[in-house]
Amino acid sequence: MRIAAPIEIGPLDADAQQAVRGLAAAAEAHDGVAPLSEQPLLNLGTDAEWITHVVAHTTAGSTIGYVQIDRSGETASAELVVHPEHRRNGRGRVLLRTAERDATLPSRSGEPGQHGKQLRVWAHGDLESARGFARASGLRAVRELLFLTRPTTPTTPTRPLAAETAAPGLPEAPAGYRLRTFRPGADDAAWLRVNARAFATHPEQGRMTLDDLRARQAEPWFDPEGFFLLVPDGADDADPVAFQWTKTEPGQPDDARDGEIYALGVDPEHQGKGLGRLLTDVGLAHLAQAGATRAVLYVEGDNSPALATYERAGFTRAAVHVQYARP
Template identity: 45%
Template sequence: MDNDQVEHVTGPLAVADAEAVERLARAAEHVDGRPALSEQPLLRLTQDDAPVHHLLVRAEDDLAGYAQLDLGAPGAASVEVVVHPFARRHGVGTTLVAVARDTARTAGADGIRVWAEGGDPAAQGLAARLGLEPVRELVLMSRDLTSGTLPTGPVPLPDGVAVRRFVVGQDEDALLRVNARAFDWHPEQGRMSLADLRARQTEPWFDAADILLLEEGDALVAFVWLKLVQGDDAGELYVVAVDPDAQGRGLGTVTTALALRHLADAGLAQATLWTEADNVRAVATYGRAGFTTASSRVQLGDVPPA
């Protein structure tokens, strides 16, 4: 297909188009057995100030494909793509990625990085056609909550540290400050804004009681945010953050233990989390807590010349 068949939208999508993207993502997930788009692009479909471009390929009565280009981070721009199962093998995905790359370079980005499920043959074929190489990997880790050793009794806290639940309208600034400091190296998580946080607070799964804050005096030193979706038997360690000034005191282990207790008390059978494959410290911490790697997502990108 031709590049001029791709419709380019900046700013929030119209409600009808956002709903069409959601239908497209559901259709792809139904066939593939895994989410077609991650949470962030879905939240940004109608977000006013999101630094993204929307690329759409329309079919006769719906969407054949969609890509979201994130230009908010320095360096290479991040891209997520979904193609309707009935429109695959017709060049839709390749064309969307090619247009995203051209748009990113015009905007001054150092090429693109496209997310794909690890080992996905279609993603590997697209990468080969466009000269993309694996540049980053996320791993999904999980552990059973119905067997093995779980924390019993109160989770021991370092001297002077107390734990409490998040309060909406009071704790947003402190959480965002610690999140930004803990993830200043992370291209997505470290950029979470108040608008991003507010968007999550409107999601059906959000519950302030699922965010546990660790404080030393009046200062937030760490937090763990759990994501519990009604009807799922697994709960996610959505964000685990420790302020850099408080690292080295075992707070990562403490927050993980608090999270497992919280999920077990909620009656869930499994705990999951995503982490960078090369984050050796985090992978080791979760491994000691009983987590093992279940699957991965690979980011395929333009590699700068040496």
């Protein structure tokens, strides 16, 4: 008889969080792609009613599997990983079943954060193991997130450079607008408003809250000098009409440094005027100045306008992340 791995459900203390980070690192070393994305990693220490942490241990107590279920959106989103040395032993199946139960249990209030939701599971990198696992579990691909990259060098500016902006050497803002960098605190509320409008149909980005923004501001990579707002000229208290937020993780080698176009949004009332293209150039110029050798970004597979903008700017597809769900 085989004894199922012990499963624990509940908040993670500091040691348990560290063990999950270690598990994710072992999977990344083996698979070549990180199994947990930024938000679940930020959530490891979160004990909220809309998040469930499930850990699988060996009988000796080592952490060999983890799934996090986030029920804050319209559907419940899960990220799942099993240690490479403990795969094909039914752990994935048990974690998935636990996650599905957690997500789909009938909700009493129907409020966000409650249960009664369809479960969607992310497979980062669309690995063969994830495809086989999804097939065997009766899951189908329902969403694709593309990872696009392009070299930042040589840095040939395609637009006139602004003589005087908050950040010299960046492309010039069009007439009627001014480019300036983000002021943490002072710009938080206005940025959340334009972000919600720009990403109204995006399942995660458009729901970003003040707590989410503050959590990112507390990260070691956060740099307001790489976070640009396009504001109407002469109207200092007006909301920005567009933004370009870049992210460069510290500690990367000088000769292989990724800089991310982390979030680029244009208010729907100002779309169609080339501002997306302008802000892509702003991001690329800034990342090159900041020493990135490769510019990277994530974009929804069905977002044709954004894909066209990025392809025109020289980005190509480097990886795809797939979300699976039960049909």
